[in-house]
Amino acid sequence: MKVLLIYPLFPQTFWSYDTLLEMVGLKALFPPLGLITVAAILPQTWEFKLCDRNVRGVTEAEWEWADLVVLSAMIVQKEDLIAQIREAKKREKLVAVGGPYPTSIPDDARSAGADFLILDEGEITLPLFVEAINKGERQGVFRGTEKPDVSTTPIPRYDLLEFDAYDSMSVQFSRGCPFQCEFCDIITLYGRKPRTKTPEQLLKELDYLYELGWRRGVFMVDDNFIGNKRNVKLLLKELKVWQQDHQYPFRFNTEASVDLARDSELMNLMVECYFDAVFLGIETPDEESLALTKKFQNTRDSLLESVQIINQHGLRPMAGFIIGFDGEKKGAAERIIRFVESAAVPTAMFGMLQALPTTALWDRLEKEGRLIYDGKQDANQRTLMNFIPTRPIEEIATEYVEAFWELYDPEVFLDRTYRCFLELGAPKAKPAASFPAWSDLRALATIIWRQGLKRKTRWKFWHHLFSILQENPAVWEHYLTVCAHIEHFMVYRKIVRDDINQQLVEFQRKQSQLPIAS
Numbered sequence: 001m002k003v004l005l006i007y008p009l010f011p012q013t014f015w016s017y018d019t020l021l022e023m024v025g026l027k028a029l030f031p032p033l034g035l036i037t038v039a040a041i042l043p044q045t046w047e048f049k050l051c052d053r054n055v056r057g058v059t060e061a062e063w064e065w066a067d068l069v070v071l072s073a074m075i076v077q078k079e080d081l082i083a084q085i086r087e088a089k090k091r092e093k094l095v096a097v098g099g100p101y102p103t104s105i106p107d108d109a110r111s112a113g114a115d116f117l118i119l120d121e122g123e124i125t126l127p128l129f130v131e132a133i134n135k136g137e138r139q140g141v142f143r144g145t146e147k148p149d150v151s152t153t154p155i156p157r158y159d160l161l162e163f164d165a166y167d168s169m170s171v172q173f174s175r176g177c178p179f180q181c182e183f184c185d186i187i188t189l190y191g192r193k194p195r196t197k198t199p200e201q202l203l204k205e206l207d208y209l210y211e212l213g214w215r216r217g218v219f220m221v222d223d224n225f226i227g228n229k230r231n232v233k234l235l236l237k238e239l240k241v242w243q244q245d246h247q248y249p250f251r252f253n254t255e256a257s258v259d260l261a262r263d264s265e266l267m268n269l270m271v272e273c274y275f276d277a278v279f280l281g282i283e284t285p286d287e288e289s290l291a292l293t294k295k296f297q298n299t300r301d302s303l304l305e306s307v308q309i310i311n312q313h314g315l316r317p318m319a320g321f322i323i324g325f326d327g328e329k330k331g332a333a334e335r336i337i338r339f340v341e342s343a344a345v346p347t348a349m350f351g352m353l354q355a356l357p358t359t360a361l362w363d364r365l366e367k368e369g370r371l372i373y374d375g376k377q378d379a380n381q382r383t384l385m386n387f388i389p390t391r392p393i394e395e396i397a398t399e400y401v402e403a404f405w406e407l408y409d410p411e412v413f414l415d416r417t418y419r420c421f422l423e424l425g426a427p428k429a430k431p432a433a434s435f436p437a438w439s440d441l442r443a444l445a446t447i448i449w450r451q452g453l454k455r456k457t458r459w460k461f462w463h464h465l466f467s468i469l470q471e472n473p474a475v476w477e478h479y480l481t482v483c484a485h486i487e488h489f490m491v492y493r494k495i496v497r498d499d500i501n502q503q504l505v506e507f508q509r510k511q512s513q514l515p516i517a518s
Contacts, residue, residue: 194227314425
């Protein structure tokens, strides 16, 4: 069986970093970890080729070669997923589809022509699919009735990737999250009991990446890396030794719940393993909204103090924020801005609340008749809410656009990043010295030209840089890397403003056409 694995395009999103990637000659931030794990689970007597459409298009030779086309996607990739299914069926190929989006909304992939739906987690459903293929079946739907033991998951087929296209590699230690946030689909897709690989298993994955020559960043893709703190500490203790023995070839970052701030041992272990950043789901500083959405873990301690503690331990905070919760009072966006500035979070992902299929929020809004599902929403930061909120959607959208614009004003961003790095704990890892790549030097020159000479940020840029070199010299390279992020956000905030304003005009036009109740 000749299998062509296709990863659909992402639209421009908060995390696409197109401008930055172009500066360093790269194509995509992360590789398709799900697809290369699928390739490892399927029979190794089969042949595999991978095309990540965020890196390049599918060639005619690849289409011709394939017996079977396998696709996986998140909801934000829906448009290109449907297009690639149709392209494959036009060429009379067998098509199998899986991943979070088809698992949540299988009818979309089926309507586009997919022959096989391999849903839920592949450790259970892929063997069922292989059995059907071996019997000569040409269609089927395969679902899991339980959660698999991820300690049996094989090493992903990293060898299928075009390494020189990616900024970071991806590995996964755990699946699932112990919390119950109403808007989150992780707990419905992967459960509330975090399941982890063994430390030995994950280190073998890192061994493979090392053997293949990877020497840059690694993103631990767990939706809550610290969901099982006991097992994470066991991993980190062994990872610390592995990193020391290999002279710290990988710099890690990940996602975690904000209660990370309660565990100094865990934070110290992470920093000792060369973790330098963590994404936190803050959502909102409004405690009423946090309680309503059942994000109780964010109400136990001061969110501001928690972020500051994490930063002081040496983990640069990134954070997610949401506007549009039920019962939210006017000015929610301004309160988020105040929090972001007070906590000095350089990278604040900000979006309007979206109801995702399978979540408790989706079910509640569906029962209340408030969902607006027209098939257009793809759950990114460029779309209006897909339900009727409790305050005017025009008010929410206007606040959102204005806040996004303010958060990523170049001078505001530079000041916030500076304050963060003044307090950021120094790294404890001692990586081997290496000469920077030409692409990195070119990117550095571009940043100095744009921020330090061309723009009105030039005085702040040089003042802040020299101050960091004097006050916290161990973080200066990390600091400059984050300063570069504004090159992406200056472009992206315009896209957000234009897209949301256009959708608002369309929304208001539709509202004006509705009949007036007598």
